[in-house]
Amino acid sequence: MIPRALTPAAFAGRGARARIESFSGETMGTSWSLHAVSPPAATARRVQAALDLVVAQMSQWEAESDLSRFNRAAPGEWHEVPGELACVVEAAREIARESGGAFNAGLGRLTDAWGFGGAGPVGQIPEGDDVLASRTIDFDPATRRIRRTGGAALDLSGIAKGYGVDLVAEWLLGNGVRHFLLEVGGELRGEGIRPDGQPWWVDVEMPPSSSIAPWRIALHDLSVATSGNYRRGFVADGRHYSHSFDPATGRPIVNGVSSVTVLHRQCMMADGWATALTVLGAEAAIALADGQELAACVVAGDREYLSHGWRAMLH
Template sequence: MTPAAFAGRDARAPIEDFSGETMGTSWSLHAVAPPATTMRGVEAAFDLVVAQMSQWKADSDLSRFNRAPSGRWHRVPDELAHIVEAALRIARASGGAFDVGMGRLTEAWGFGSAGPVERPPEGRAGPENRTIDFDPVIRHIRRAEGAALDLSGIAKGYAVDLAAEWLLDMGVRHFLLEVGGELRGEGVRPDGQPWWVDVEMPPTASVAPWRIALHDLSVATSGNYRRGFRADGQHYSHSFDPRTGRPIVNGVASVTVLHRSCTLADGWATALTVLGPEAAMGLADEQGLAACVITGDREYVSRAWRAMLD
């Protein structure tokens, strides 16, 4: 989009800034000509995601689902059903690298509502069935006995999309919205420039960060360095490999995905992190995903990512 997008408008129109906290992290919004209800509307979108999808709130729809009897179909709110359906599509396409049924594992390793642990749990994960099912006709979900729903690998991206769609419905066409490092940019700045953002790089990497123009585009980064703990001289990541039931040890430091949907960018960044660099690039090319993987000081980019440079 060019400055002509603002034809008939003041190119010096102010950008209003908003910020706050949600989902255990911070959020920010830069918007051109937003309505007076912007703060309230954006926070309402975030509050809905927390009320439905938080594993830290005992009265959330997700927590109630995890406490309900396994093996039975349960009706859940439309938003929760939608995000479970999207997550299961990524799970199937990634060969199980994305698994929203690992809630018991993440709790046992100290990454859930029970809080951190000082040492990793003993033994390896058992063969329990962690399946989460979705029925597209009745839009109900159910879980296997060994499963507990955990949407931490996709919920932030969905929160961005939900708030962004509210802004668009309110007539706000130009904004940059961020929740905990997941971003969505719509339209352009008043001077016609896109919303420029730098891709977050691991703190130990010497790779120069990419600068991306978020024009009707989202970006999400899964950083293996962000959360974890050390025990006996070893670092344990918060990123789990569903195939082993343990934190990943594939050398991936971060994965960044660009997508129109912040929900899918978030979920796919999580899945590609688990796969490792070569398999991640193969799947990204197969799915047409613009993805960048950082391992140490080495960078891998997909065909769709390279195409965006042309």
């Protein structure tokens, strides 16, 4: 798959003798890696610092993160949050609105109860959880303040990793690094091209139970994120429960979708939309992707569903 347009700026500052340097580290319970053409000396340190900032603001697993302290505060009170966290909350609310509520950043109590949050695994189906409780996160963009209802707790695990990719990418671009491939826990963003003139080729991860061949994508000024129900979950009484929740029912999804991959200029939006589309079921997800002009691929069993935007990149 190839983007429909090649940015002329992609060739700026690139030469056949330019070197690719590679860096890696750990963040958000996973790993990160970067392949960059002629990066500055401080690159590894600055990448780690940017990702550490995301953890410090948005982690459910860090007790003193801004998100965790907000979730411990009394509901109904407004709290000013840092700009980066406010940016992600605003994007999450946009996706929630455009998806008809398929994305909900207020499910933190549910994800904890089912063992997918900061409280750790539970290995059993929770009892007595009020699935009809309000899970609303209000946001005032003018003052960068948020508040929650009593049944809500902020959970940005379906979008924050993608934002971390974007935050690092913007630092790289702002410091003259025009050609790179960046990955954080399977979410990727590619800018420019390699010194040999090739784009940054990546293979889309497919569910291990699927016989569908993986797609190969040229990440030229483009991001890709995949939401897979096979990645996390637990088995109770012989049944597998996914970590993806349907906000309408307050329970793990059972719609047959095993993975959703979305391509977008911003990795944060690719990440969030992949999460939202997973909830809807294959046909509804593709219909929404077409309506939002998203390039999306939905896998359900051994069947593949492709949006118009995805198909356009095949020509």
